[in-house]
Each structure stands twice: as structure tokens, then as C-alpha cells.
Amino acid sequence: MSDTRSPGAGRTLDAGGPAAGIEIVGLTKRFLTPKGDTFTAIRDVTLSVEPGQFCAIVGPTGCGKSTTLAQVSGLERPSAGSVSVGGRIVDGITQGVSYMFQADSLFPWKTVLNNVMVGPVLTGTPKKEATVLALDWLRRVGLAGFEDRYPHQLSGGMRKRVAMAAALINRPRILLMDEPFGALDVQTKAIMQTELLQLWEELRPSVLFITHDLDEAVALADRVVIMTSSPGTVKDVFDIDLPRPRGDVQQIRHERRFLELQGQIWESLREEVDRAYAQTAAVAA
Template identity: 65%
Template sequence: MTSVTNRNGTPPAIRIQNVTKRFRTPAGGTYTALQDIDLTVEPGEFCAVVGPTGCGKSTTLTLITGQERASEGIVEVHGRPVDGITPDCGFMFQSDAILPWQSVLDNVSAGPRYRGVAKAEAHERARDWIRRVGLAGFEENFPHQLSGGMRKRVALAQNLINEPRILLMDEPFSALDVQTRAKMSAELLGLWEQTRPAVVFVTHDLEEAIALADKVVVLTAGPAGRVKATFPIDLPRPRPVQEIRFDPRFVEIYHSIWEALREEVDIAYAQTQRTAEVAA
């Protein structure tokens, strides 16, 4: 297999080429979640993926992590085929993945300790990241004593303390209110700038995608989701997330992407309606 490199002579952080993913259904049939997907994410690049429900966004993330294997095609991370759980990869879920019986300090230090770092050093590093995400003073609190936004900050620190080269995020802020969501997006960009992992950020929110990303990838409606279009985001960095939406260029980009996305949303909605009619 020929190695693919970018203009700097290094392989992409993520390369997905001609990938199809099929699942067995409970009835014994086959469901095609993704069909002939092509996606490349460079080191340090922030890529947002949007598309209607059921288009295969989350499945794409599981292929990158190695939790699922492609039925056909190539999935590579830093030039190496994904043949197991991907190392140096953080994953932030839609629901809280922090341990409810552990304190903030123990949750954030868990990664280094699992990797063999001594407890004292792991706690020192954890306190630094807790400070970076704005939770200094809450080290001994437990998750049930935190707001939703604070728990998301814990999850960010929990991932970034391990200095992942790739960070995968599956609608991480969707459960938050609008104001907290905007605040978390701004904090995410600030933290991302410090270490610059490659990011794949799955979201249903097109405004969020444009405000955060270097490029936005639109997937077609499922089943057999495909890449319909990729849009570079030429807004300057650093970006004031809460104000960038008022930039005329932001509005132009939004309209361009929405034209591609709207048709897929309509198709997905029509499929849902037909399914509901059959079930009735």
C-alpha cells in the first residue's frame, strides 16, 4: 500500500479512503451505515462533520478509534492502518463519561495514573489542567456537585491532560443551554490552541461547526451516508466564538453550507415520516 503524505512530507493525522461500513441487523440482514467515504484530517486541523440524524457521523468516529472496523476501504491514523484501539486518541462523548464516584482531581488524573505516572505527579498535572479549564477550587468536588458546563470542563481536562494527537468529539455540548454551549465552544478553542491536536467534531449545529472548524464536511442522509461536500472555513483565528456569527463572511459561509445540508435534512425527514406511516 502506497504511503500518502502532505506537502510537508508527513502523513495526515487521519485518512479515510473508500470506506464502507456495514452492520448486521437483528433480523439477520445488512445495514450500510457509510458508503465509499473519503475524509482526510491534517495534523492540528479542526474538522467539523455535519449531517442529518442517521448519516453515519458517530460511526465515522468509531472507525477512527478502532472500536469498529471498516467493511471495505482504508482507515489510517498518522500513516498507520487502524487495526486495534487507536493510541494517542481522546474521545469526548455527548453524555458525561466522568466517573461519578471520583472527585474532579481523581477523574482528571486517572489517565496519567493508568499510564503509569506516579500519583503525586499525576495530581500535579491534573491540578494544572483543572486550573486551565477554570475549575480551580473544585478539585475535591464530585460530579453530582457540578453544573453541566462544569462537568464538560472536567471531561475536556480529562482528555487533554493525556496530550492526545487526535481528539474526537461526538456532539459534546448538545445537552447544554445556548449560553453555556457558546461559552464551552470558546473555551474549547482556547484549549485546542495550546496543544493543537487534530480534531473531528461531530455536531448537528451548523453555526457551532463554522465557528470552531478549519473545514466543515457535510454527509448525505443515511443509510449509506457519503461525503457530499467539504467547505474550507477561511475565518481568521483566534476567533471570538460568540461574536464571529455576526461577521458577514460567517453569514456567507453559513448560506453556502446550508444549501448543501438542507436537501439532506429534507431527505432524512421524509424517510422518518415514511417509517412512521408504515409503523402506524
Template identity: 85%
Template sequence: MEIRGLTKRFLTPKGEPFTAITDVTLTVEPGEFCAIVGPTGCGKSTTLAQVSGLEKPSAGAVAVGGKRVDGITDGVSYMFQADSLFPWKSVLHNVLIGPVLKGMAKKDAEMLARDWLRRVGLAGFEDRYPHQLSGGMRKRVAMAAALINDPRILLMDEPFGALDVQTKAIMQMELLQLWEQLRPSVLFITHDLDEAVALADKVVIMTSSPGTVKDVFPIDIPRPRRDIQELRRDPHFLELQGKIWNSLRDEVTSAYARTVAA
């Protein structure tokens, strides 16, 4: 995945021009897990929208597999921050909809969806509806729906941000285990610096608005990472976290000062 000079401008509700991101340049290698952190409003989600093809950039370009993105990107799955499940569909039918839309026979798609629900620990919940599930269970359904299509690229926009600490830790471990099986390239947005270091191969820091890439930190923690809670107490983990925070802190402070002044 190649992101080159990506810039996005739009008009505010008052009709004033606003630059969300400017000259974002980043490469994500095949099978690489890249986490993006930055202050609120720095354009992290905007960047994902350009990569997915849901929005067109004002300048710059995104290429996936050497092919320029111009519309919805083939081979990309997107896991949003908010629940993106169809409330009127059962768990099973939420998960199988991707393969069916890609042309798979419904019977085969149902078998595949049942297998993925088993992988995320939801066997036996196939006939439930989203409102009948806990927040963590809904995230598992969303993860199964994203991964069932065997994506080349997985975009994740703060997928675990609303979960309690215990459920979040479980979801992080489940994500790592499933990612190690499929190895898509991942762009993972988070406000949780510990989460970024624990999951990623590299952590990208974005500046306060307008967002651009400030620093890129390689995470040289060996894989597989089986116990994230234990990992967070490792001296090298704490060293990496401290270095990244030193870069991120100024951007967070600047963004906060801007909102207070406004």
C-alpha cells in the same frame, strides 16, 4: 489522519443487514480542526468509532500518522456526547486516570490534573463528584480528561449538544483557546451549523443514510477567533453558513422524509 473508502455494515435487531456509512473518504491534516455535520442517523458517530479503533470497518481503512488503525488508536482522546465520567470518582481522579494508565506516577499525574482543572476553570472543585456539578462543569471535566494526555487526535461527538445556549458559547470559546495551545487534529461532530463554522478550519457534509462525504467547505475565517458571538454576525460568516446550509438542507429533508414515511 487518512480515511479511505470507509464502510460499516451491521445487522439490525431483526437480523436485517444495514449499511451505516459507505465509502467515506477524508483527510485531516496535522493540527486541523474538522467539523462534520449531517442529518440524524447519517453515520457521523459511526465514523468516529472507526477512527478511534473502537470498531472495525467492514471495508476501507483509517491511517493515523501513516499507520493503519487496527485496534485502539494510540494518541487519540475521545469526548463523547453523553457524560463519560466515572460517577464514583472525584473530579480530580476522573482527570488523572489517563496519565496514570499511561504509566505516569500518581503524584505527578495529580499535579498535572490540578493544572488542567485550573485551565478549564475548575480549581477548587477537585474533590467534587460528577453528580455535584452542573452540566457545563461536567463537560469541562470531560474536556480536561481528554486533553490532559496531549493527544495527536481529538474526537468530539456532539460534546456541547445538551448544554444551554449561554454555557455552550462559553465551552466553545474554552475549547478554541485550549486547542490553540495544543493543536491536535480534531474531528468534531455537531448538528449546529453555526458551531461548525465558528470552530472549524473545514466543514464536511455527510449525506443521509447510508452516510458518505457529500461536500467539503474550507472555512477561511482568520484565527484566533476570540468572540464567537460577535463572529456569528460577520457578513462573511453568514455567507459561509448560507453556502453550507444549501448543501446540507437536501440531506436533512431527505432524512426527515424517510423517517416520516417509515
């Protein structure tokens, strides 16, 4: 256990440590359907994420993006292949990982402050120090003064800020984000994307970010991975050479290089989206 300090935060438990690289090799995951058939969600996925890198995964619905995250977190075991984090094979719950989902994952019976405190308390930080740390993170995400509210008393964007503070308060080595802003309106989504970039620049965990929004992927990531239609595997990997720090994502979307990258990636993604739609239409028929 090591101590880190940030202004106004007091002593905190560094639950994650330095950012860790992720190595996915030949990863395959199969499930049994209710009828007893075998369904292959992902097949032979091979992917590397360098320590501190922001990697976005884009692909059609049902291509296994969320399944891939579950393998990295250790919530599920692979049918074949392997996942390594920080050079160690994942064979249980991965240490130093925070998860942010599309749906609100806050405890409805806890206040905003107590929701954010959950991580430090569970990892052994004394309650008084966890309170100071949580207050500091609520300030960072613009929610100072809302500590005693409950999730149902907040807007969608405010709940996402609480979730982001709860995900980052332990300074994770790896941040897994499964369409975290998908349910937000366009304006709130852009604000949250910009805030995420600012916080990530400060902490620099390794990020695996799932999204259906290609613009979001290009604006946020160092690398964009395209997955094929089901069963999902890696089709293309694009390095995003937009300079950092990137600032306001709304401005980034108008830059020439952004438009060039978006167009190149869409050419690869469009084929998979069309194929997934055709598969769905065939099943419906």
C-alpha cells in the same frame, strides 16, 4: 516515552505526541439488525484531516457521523475501505486518541481531581506527578477549588469542563468529539466553545468534531464536511477561511464572512436534512 513540561505541571507523559493526520479511504461499515438484515451505516466515505486541523462533520440524524469516529478510534472495524492515522493503518485501538462524548463520561464515584487523573495514571505517570498535572488542567478549565467535588455536585457546564480536562491532559494527537456540547444551554454552550478553541490553539491536536449545529461547526472548524442521509457518505467539503485565533464565538457569528459561509453550507445540508426527514416519515407511515 518522552517528557514534556508546562508551567506548574511537573514532568508529564506525552501520551499522544505531535498531531497526526487522518486518511479515510472508501470506508464502509455494515451492521446486522436484530432481524438479521444487513444495514449499511456509511458507504465509501473518503476524507482527509491534516495534522493539527479542526474538522467538523455535519449531517442529518442517522447519517453515520458517530460510526465514522468509531472507525478512526479503532473501536470498530470497517466492513470495507481503510483508516490511517499518522500514515499507519488503524487495525486496533488507535494510540494517542482522546474521545469526548455528548453524554457525561465521568466516573460518578471519583472526585473531579481523580477523574482528570485517570488518563495520566493509566499511561504510567506516577500518582504524585499526575496529581500536579491534573490540578494544572483544572485551573486551565476554570475549576480550581472544585477538586474534591463529585460529578453529581456540578452543573452541566462544569461537568463538560472536567470532561474536557480529562480529554486533553494527555496531549492527544487526535481529539474525537461526538456532539460534546449538544445538551448544554445556549449561553453555556458558547462559553464552552470559546474555551475549547483556546485550549486547542495551545495544543493543536487534529480534531474530528461531530455536531448538528451548523453555526457551531463554522465557528470552530477549519473544514466542514457534509454527510448525506443514510447511508452516509461525504457530499461536500467546505474550507472555513475565518482568521485564527477566533476569540469569542458569539462575536464570530455576526461577521459577514461567517454568515456567507453558513449560508453556503446550509444550502448543501438542507437537501440532506429534507431527504432524511422524508425517509423517516415514510418508515413511520
